[in-house]
Amino acid sequence: xxxxxxxxxxxRGLLIAPAGHGKTTAIADCLLQCPESSCQLVxxxxxxxxxxxxxxxxxxxxxxxxxxxxxxxGFAQRYVLNYLGxxxxxxxxxxxxxxVAIEKCCKLLQTKVVQAVIKLSYDGIFVDEYQDCTIKQHCxxxxxxxxxPLHLLGDPLQGIFSFERTALVDFDKDLGIFSRFDLLxxxxxxxxxxxxxxxxxYGLRNALEKHQTVRLKSYPQNEVCVIHxxxxxxxxxxLRSAIKQYDCNSLLIICPSYKVTDKYGQIRPKGDVRDRIKxxxxxxxxxxxxIIDAIDxxxxxxxxxxxxxxxxxxxxGRGIRKIARFxxxxxSLHFNISEVSKWIKRKDNRIVEREKDNKLQSIQLKDLFxxxxxxxxxxxxxxxxxxxxxxxKVKYYHRNLYYTILRCIDMAQTNNTSMFExxxxxxxxxxxxxxRIDGKCFGTTLLTKGLEFDTVVVYDANKFEDAKNFYxxxxxxxxxxxxxxxxxxLNFNR
Numbered sequence: 126x127x128x129x130x131x132x133x134x135x136x137r138g139l140l141i142a143p144a145g146h147g148k149t150t151a152i153a154d155c156l157l158q159c160p161e162s163s164c165q166l167v168x169x170x171x172x173x174x175x176x177x178x179x180x181x182x183x184x185x186x187x188x189x190x191x192x193x194x195x196x197x198x199g200f201a202q203r204y205v206l207n208y209l210g211x212x213x214x215x216x217x218x219x220x221x222x223x224x225v226a227i228e229k230c231c232k233l234l235q236t237k238v239v240q241a242v243i244k245l246s247y248d249g250i251f252v253d254e255y256q257d258c259t260i261k262q263h264c265x266x267x268x269x270x271x272x273x274p275l276h277l278l279g280d281p282l283q284g285i286f287s288f289e290r291t292a293l294v295d296f297d298k299d300l301g302i303f304s305r306f307d308l309l310x311x312x313x314x315x316x317x318x319x320x321x322x323x324x325x326x327y328g329l330r331n332a333l334e335k336h337q338t339v340r341l342k343s344y345p346q347n348e349v350c351v352i353h354x355x356x357x358x359x360x361x362x363x364l365r366s367a368i369k370q371y372d373c374n375s376l377l378i379i380c381p382s383y384k385v386t387d388k389y390g391q392i393r394p395k396g397d398v399r400d401r402i403k404x405x406x407x408x409x410x411x412x413x414x415x416i417i418d419a420i421d422x423x424x425x426x427x428x429x430x431x432x433x434x435x436x437x438x439x440x441x442g443r444g445i446r447k448i449a450r451f452x453x454x455x456x457s458l459h460f461n462i463s464e465v466s467k468w469i470k471r472k473d474n475r476i477v478e479r480e481k482d483n484k485l486q487s488i489q490l491k492d493l494f495x496x497x498x499x500x501x502x503x504x505x506x507x508x509x510x511x512x513x514x515x516x517x518k519v520k521y522y523h524r525n526l527y528y529t530i531l532r533c534i535d536m537a538q539t540n541n542t543s544m545f546e547x548x549x550x551x552x553x554x555x556x557x558x559x560x561r562i563d564g565k566c567f568g569t570t571l572l573t574k575g576l577e578f579d580t581v582v583v584y585d586a587n588k589f590e591d592a593k594n595f596y597x598x599x600x601x602x603x604x605x606x607x608x609x610x611x612x613x614x615l616n617f618n619r
Contacts, residue, residue, distance in 0.1 A: 129155045132276060132306050133249070139296070139303040140278045143330055144600035145314030145323065148278045149178055149575070152251050153185040155276070156192055163248035167194045168266070170257050170286070172420055174575045176561040178253065193247070197262050198223040199556050201230035208233055217549050218426045227261050234268035249274040254575060256284035258294045277303065282334060283600075285570050285593045314577060318604045321347040326600050333592040339615040341586075341608060348605045353613055360585065360609055365408045367582050367607050375579035376565045378414070379598045380404065381588045395588075398424065401567045402459055402522050404584070412520045417568035420555055425526065428457050429533060429544040432506070436544075439501045446474040447498065455513060458530065459523035468516060486516060503538040507531060570597040579604045586610035592617040 132138050133155055142148050156165055169175060178194060195203070205213055205226050213229055215222050233239050250270045252258075256279040258266070266275070281296050294300070315323030325344070332339050343351040352367070354360040364378070382396035398418050405414055418424070431454055438445045452471040456462055468477050468490060476494060479487040493512055497505040511531070514521055521527045529551065536547035562568075562576055574597050581602035587610045589595040595617065599606060 127151070127154065127308055129158050129308075132308065133159060133274070135276070135304050135306075136274050137303045138274075138276045138306055139255075139300055140276070140306045140308065141280060141296070142278070142307075142309035143280055143312070143327065144283060144597070145312050145326070146309040147311075147313045148253065148280070148309065149181050150185070150313070151278065151309060152178065152253060153181045153187050155251065156182070156187045157185060159191060159249070161191070163191060164246065165192045166200075166247040166250045166269075167192050167253070168197050168200060168250070169194075169253040169575075170197060171254075171572075171575065172196065172556060172558075172560045173562050173572070174254060175558075177575050180561075196556065197252070197258070197266070198226060201226040201265060202556075204233055204239070205229045208239065217421075217552070218423065224261070227259075227265050231261070231265040231268055234265065234271070240271060243269060244272055247273060249276065251276045251278070253278050254283070255279035255294065256281050256296070257286040257574075259286075260292050260294060260299070263294045263299060282330065282593055283574065283597050285574065285591075285597055314603055318579075319348050322349060322602065322604070322606060325349050325606070326602075329599060330596060333596055333617070336592075336618050339595075339617075341610065341613045341615065350606070351608045351610065351613065354609060354611055360611070361404070361407050363609050364404070364582065364584060367609070368408060371580050371582075371605055371607065373579050374565070375563060375603075376414075376582070377573060377576075377578035377580070377601055378404075378567050378582045378584055379573065379601065380567065380569060380584050381586075381590070381594065381598075382569050382571070383588045383590050396569060398422070398523070401569075405522055405567055406461070412522065414565045414567050415525060416523050417562055417566050417572045418523075418525065419572065420552060420560065424457075425529060425548055425552070426545065428454070428526065428530060429548040431457060432503075432530070432534075432544045436501060436503065436506065439498070448476060448494065449474045451494070451509070455510070458510075458521055458527055460513065461518075461520045461522065464516075464518045464520070465513065468513070468519075483517060490516075503534045503544070507534045570594045573597075573601055576601060577603050580607070581605070582607045582609065584609050587612040587615060589615075589617070 132140065140148065140151065152167060159165060167178060169178060175194060175196060182192070202223065209229060214225055234243070250273055252266060255277040277300070284293055286293065312323035312327060321344070329339055341351045343349065352363045354363055380396050380401050382394065384392050385395055387393050398416060401416055405416065435450050435454060439447055448469060449471045452469050455465055468487065470477060476491045477487055490512060493509045497509055513519060514527070533544050533547040533551055536551060537544050540547065562573070578601055583598045586595065586608045589598065595615065
């Protein structure tokens with residue numbers, strides 16, 4: 126074990142290391158080497174990061190009494206709510222919610238009362254993934270650590286968070302007073318499972334840092350496979366083959382987020398949840414993969430509101446095309462509408478009475494919807510949704526959204542509240558608890574940074590907008606890396 130005493134005792138310390146070199150493990154080791162009676166505040170950016178840190182702490186047998194773990198925004202939110210109340214913040218669906226929370230928390234931390242509480246609560250602070258801090262977050266953390274040792278860990282080449290209205294922290298300009306530590310020199314992530322892959326990724330990193338053109342080569346015998354494709358159909362075919370050939374219980378497909386110019390000259394973002402679902406529909410015939418999305422994705426709140434409005438209108442007995450509106454809800458849950466349309470006709474506002482095949486199910490569906498019309502409860506609506514999901518050939522492609530909506534329906538029914546309020550309660554709970562991401566997933570670099578998967582497929586590698594996102598993508602792989610690309614030469618200095 127590395128002796129972390131100097132780093133721990135340093136009042137302002139900065140540890141820089143590439144992906145896979147043990148930064149998360151380093152925090153666990155530091156906690157174990159801190160005085161037994163101390164309590165350290167550990168902050169990171171994402172809820173997936175929270176889950177990753179907690180897993181590392183558990184494996185290292187770090188006592189829970191010696192640390193408090195939170196996201197930067199979650200910490201700010203908690204302090205503002207505790208000291209200023211709910212009215213100090215906008216609605217949680219507001220895009221500026223956490224920006225306001227950071228700003229108000231920063232001011233709170235300047236008060237003597239809160240400073241005293243912080244000093245009594247913690248003996249030091251560790252912040253992971255510091256390259257993703259905004260200037261406002263950096264200012265808040267500096268206020269937080271006004272009278273406490275502050276230890277930062279990060280990698281400038283993984284600074285992929287981008288914000289339209291604020292700048293990210295600059296390691297050279299903004300962290301000049303920090304003592305720098307270069308203690309992590311070994312690619313631990315790949316030591317046992319695939320040393321060659323670690324060397325391969327490190328070699329690509331060197332080229333990316335020097336702003337050189339990346340020349341992709343395939344080494345299938347060493348678990349690095351580069352697939353050169355010339356068309357969209359070829360890429361999808363190659364992705365289907367890769368999923369089949371390299372099937373395992375830890376498989377991540379990373380899709381790039383980028384911008385395109387449409388035929389009207391408008392710039393459009395690509396690579397969002399809907400784009401990933403479209404790809405998933407064409408390659409994941411067994412519907413085994415989950416779609417990773419942001420915890421605070423507006424899609425969840427929108428869907429919850431739609432259900433609330435639907436329930437309210439049905440209860441008031443207004444002239445509403447109930448079956449057609451229900452169809453819209455099913456569509457928003459990303460069911461395969463081509464199959465749903467065989468059971469529900471939106472245009473005609475009716476449930477299909479099937480005569481030959483599946484006659485019994487069509488009768489049951491009609492009966493369940495009749496029960497919903499007579500009772501109009503969240504529970505009766507849930508029964509209809511679940512029945513649709515279990516019909517032959519019907520699939521729901523966004524599993525996280527589907528099950529979250531079902532949980533919110535239960536919460537709304539139990540607590541006698543709206544779906545929207547239930548969704549806010551549930552999302553707050555996830556923010557503080559973190560969430561574990563594993564298995565077979567479709568994701569982006571922003572949503573999977575800090576995570577590890579046995580096998581990673583980097584899809585459309587030539588469409589990544591910068592070197593940082595490409596590096597984060599390839600460095601998620603532990604054992605096998607597959608790169609699907611239209612070009613074997615990648616130049617991110619465009």
